[in-house]
Amino acid sequence: MIDGQTPNSPHGRVWLHRFVLLTTGFTFLLIIAGALVTGNEAGLAVPDWPLSYGALMPPMVGNIRYEHGHRMVATFVGFLTTVLAVWLWRRESRRRVRKWGFIALGTVIAQGVLGGLTVLFFLPTAISVSHACLAQAFFCIMVSLSLMTSPSWEDSADKRVPENRSAPLRWLSAVTASAIYFQLILGAALRHAKSGIVLHVLGALVVTVLVLVLVTRIFKQYAKYRVFVRLGSTLSLLLVGQLSLGVGSYLVRLAARDDIQPATVMVTITTAHVAVGALVLATSLILAIQSHRLLSPSLNIMPLSSAPQKVAP
Amino acid sequence: MKQTKLSLWLASLCMVLFLFACAGSEGPEESGEKKEEPKAEESSGPVTKIDPATAATITGKVSFDGEKPKAIQIRMDAEAACATLHKEPVYAEQIALNDNKTLQYVFVYVKEGLGDKTFETSKEPVVLDQKGCIYHPHMIGLQTGQPLKVLNSDPTTHNIHPQPQNNREWNKSMSPGVSPLEQTFAREEVMIPVKCNVHPWMKSYIGVVKHPFFAITGKEGTFEIKGLPPGEYTIEAWHEKLGTTTQKVTVGAKETKTVDFTLKAGGAVS
Numbered sequence: 001m002i003d004g005q006t007p008n009s010p011h012g013r014v015w016l017h018r019f020v021l022l023t024t025g026f027t028f029l030l031i032i033a034g035a036l037v038t039g040n041e042a043g044l045a046v047p048d049w050p051l052s053y054g055a056l057m058p059p060m061v062g063n064i065r066y067e068h069g070h071r072m073v074a075t076f077v078g079f080l081t082t083v084l085a086v087w088l089w090r091r092e093s094r095r096r097v098r099k100w101g102f103i104a105l106g107t108v109i110a111q112g113v114l115g116g117l118t119v120l121f122f123l124p125t126a127i128s129v130s131h132a133c134l135a136q137a138f139f140c141i142m143v144s145l146s147l148m149t150s151p152s153w154e155d156s157a158d159k160r161v162p163e164n165r166s167a168p169l170r171w172l173s174a175v176t177a178s179a180i181y182f183q184l185i186l187g188a189a190l191r192h193a194k195s196g197i198v199l200h201v202l203g204a205l206v207v208t209v210l211v212l213v214l215v216t217r218i219f220k221q222y223a224k225y226r227v228f229v230r231l232g233s234t235l236s237l238l239l240v241g242q243l244s245l246g247v248g249s250y251l252v253r254l255a256a257r258d259d260i261q262p263a264t265v266m267v268t269i270t271t272a273h274v275a276v277g278a279l280v281l282a283t284s285l286i287l288a289i290q291s292h293r294l295l296s297p298s299l300n301i302m303p304l305s306s307a308p309q310k311v312a313p
Numbered sequence: 314m315k316q317t318k319l320s321l322w323l324a325s326l327c328m329v330l331f332l333f334a335c336a337g338s339e340g341p342e343e344s345g346e347k348k349e350e351p352k353a354e355e356s357s358g359p360v361t362k363i364d365p366a367t368a369a370t371i372t373g374k375v376s377f378d379g380e381k382p383k384a385i386q387i388r389m390d391a392e393a394a395c396a397t398l399h400k401e402p403v404y405a406e407q408i409a410l411n412d413n414k415t416l417q418y419v420f421v422y423v424k425e426g427l428g429d430k431t432f433e434t435s436k437e438p439v440v441l442d443q444k445g446c447i448y449h450p451h452m453i454g455l456q457t458g459q460p461l462k463v464l465n466s467d468p469t470t471h472n473i474h475p476q477p478q479n480n481r482e483w484n485k486s487m488s489p490g491v492s493p494l495e496q497t498f499a500r501e502e503v504m505i506p507v508k509c510n511v512h513p514w515m516k517s518y519i520g521v522v523k524h525p526f527f528a529i530t531g532k533e534g535t536f537e538i539k540g541l542p543p544g545e546y547t548i549e550a551w552h553e554k555l556g557t558t559t560q561k562v563t564v565g566a567k568e569t570k571t572v573d574f575t576l577k578a579g580g581a582v583s
Contacts, residue, residue, distance in 0.1 A: 045510040047472050047484040059470050059488070062392050062511035122474075122482050260385050260405040261514040 017149040023080040024142040033070040035274035039267035042066040049116040081108045125193045132188035143282045163295035167221035173288040176210040231287040245273040361430040363540040369564035374535045375419040378577035387514045394469035395446035406451040415534020418452045420520040422527035426546030438462035448517035454527045463494040477505040550574040
């Protein structure tokens with residue numbers, strides 16, 4: 001309860017949503033912090049876990065700054081997620097949302113344990129890649145929770161419109177989001193195992209084609225629906241940025257192969273590639289969720305032209 | 314009821330985290346204690362004594378063929394504690410070319426020819442110092458079971474992390490002024506990269522062999538392997554960037570033979 005309001009009151013809902021957004025924002029920062037650890041080759045700068053050099057606060061020198069900074073942000077995200085899970089459990093009326101709060105908590109704990117294990121076992125590829133992939137999965141959970149707790153979520157429940165049978169968006173958006181997640185797995189494998197560039201490039205091609213088809217369909221068949229147009233435009237822009245960063249990452253890695261230490265430009269570009277990748281995934285996920293929520297196959301008999309002009313604010 | 318369930322759940326979670334904390338934490342410092350590797354490789358026979366009356370010697374030098382590689386300057390500016398230790402620019406030692414076009418830091422050792430002979434392991438520790446945020450020396454050689462003594466002469470924290478393929482991997486923190494760390498390697502391995510993950514430019518190599526017949530080239534690019542029993546041997550020269558090359562040589566009793574190597578970028582030639 002916030003400011004004497006019940007959680008189901010508009011005021012309470014707004015505060016809960018703000019808190020979810022805060023947690024999601026810090027999760028994004030955590031992904032960036034993790035990418036900085038990998039880019040700076042700082043993964044083993046702190047040999048012990050869960051303490052750092054046997055203390056809560058080690059000397060913040062050299063790469064310890066990146067590794068311990070990552071641990072501090074992770075601890076804070078873990079704290080926020082715990083508060084969120086309890087908040088949802090105590091105040092949220094929708095059972096499904098409460099359940100997702102606990103799934104988020106379980107995921108962030110598993111992620112912390114994976115992070116510790118990868119340090120204790122000297123960064124084995126399988127654990128490091130799993131750690132990177134679970135980070136993106138946790139970010140997806142937080143993005144989903146941000147949507148589910150948004151005030152517009154309930155408001156739009158009665159505004160479902162029929163999906164255009166000749167241009168289905170629901171399955172295509174889901175396939176695209178899945179393909180992007182798979183592509184992030186390939187990217188993590190490339191980053192941590194330093195092999196598999198061909199697969200990652202092929203993955204980029206598949207994702208690009210899927211996004212092109214998806215966005216074209218939105219602009220041709222769903223141009224009246226602001227929510228889809230916005231998401232489609234954002235996804236396109238992010239993808240262009242991500243492809244550019246991908247090429248940039250490859251080139252700077254190539255140029256830096258004989259470097260004695262990680263170059264700032266290489267760390268910056270590869271970290272941006274990881275961060276924008278997370279944003280591409282989040283946008284595609286929101287598009288998939290909104291498609292499934294706002295388009296109804298059961299109402300297929302209704303022609304699209306007779307649907308409401310605006311689906312969501 | 315729901316609150317009781319939650320309390321139980323949270324208590325279980327805390328217990329799991331506590332157990333992980335107990336299992337995972339290594340404590341602040343590991344140095345000062347001597348850690349034994351798993352048992353060294355089993356010897357297949359009695360220890361062979363080096364007979365001074367018949368001991369042979371192999372000497373030589375390792376030359377570099379090609380354009381002088383561009384020196385790579387190390388950037389320590391992000392770490393003031395390291396940067397202030399140097400008045401002059403510091404360069405990476407990965408290709409240390411001497412003025413006479415020979416190479417420093419080439420590990421030269423007897424690769425084949427000793428059969429199953431075993432030799433007494435030196436008890437004398439080989440010192441690897443972290444000084445000026447650089448490993449001194451850049452390359453060392455050890456016998457299996459011979460102590461490695463690691464020092465931290467710097468006013469900053471390092472971690473030392475050998476990355477072997479054939480030995481146990483370890484990663485230890487060393488704060489300023491900490492007592493030396495002693496370790497051994499149980500199995501032969503040429504070479505083991507060593508890294509400080511706190512200062513990613515800090516790299517070193519350790520060559521571990523079962524016998525005492527190895528040397529590392531110095532500022533004149535020369536090496537000397539003494540005390541060899543007469544016989545036919547394969548000598549390998551190993552360089553971290555330029556690769557490896559081998560030569561066969563036969564030495565008689567009290568004989569001294571010269572074996573010179575030449576290494577070039579992109580491959581090795583004898």
